[in-house]
Amino acid sequence: MNIFGIGLPEMVLIFTLALLVFGPKKLPEIGRSMGKAIRGFQEASKEFESEFKREAEQIERIVKEPMQATLEEPVPPALSAAIEPTETEVPTVQSEPIESEHTESEPVTASPEQKPEESLG
Numbered sequence: 820m821n822i823f824g825i826g827l828p829e830m831v832l833i834f835t836l837a838l839l840v841f842g843p844k845k846l847p848e849i850g851r852s853m854g855k856a857i858r859g860f861q862e863a864s865k866e867f868e869s870e871f872k873r874e875a876e877q878i879e880r881i882v883k884e885p886m887q888a889t890l891e892e893p894v895p896p897a898l899s900a901a902i903e904p905t906e907t908e909v910p911t912v913q914s915e916p917i918e919s920e921h922t923e924s925e926p927v928t929a930s931p932e933q934k935p936e937e938s939l940g
């Protein structure tokens with residue numbers, strides 16, 4: 820008798836230790852709760868397995884069905900030059916020239932993006 824790789828002598832030893840640790844009053848309660856937990860795990864496992872099989876059968880059924888090919892309807896061409904765009908008038912703003920301190924003949928030595936170290940060299 821070999822359950823989970825544990826032989827009969829090992830099972831007797833484990834049962835004896837459990838009896839000594841938990842006592843004769845608590846041992847049946849622990850056994851019952853462990854049995855319920857194992858049963859719940861088995862039911863969940865069976866439910867998962869049946870769901871997995873059902874999904875696999877559905878996929879196989881879909882794959883085995885013959886495929887039907889249909890052509891898409893052609894897309895109408897985009898709007899062409901037949902429709903002329905409406906012209907909207909853009910308002911113009913008149914401004915006066917800004918007088919600057921620099922004249923056009925004076926060169927600018929450094930731009931604001933440059934650091935002083937870069938302009939020196």
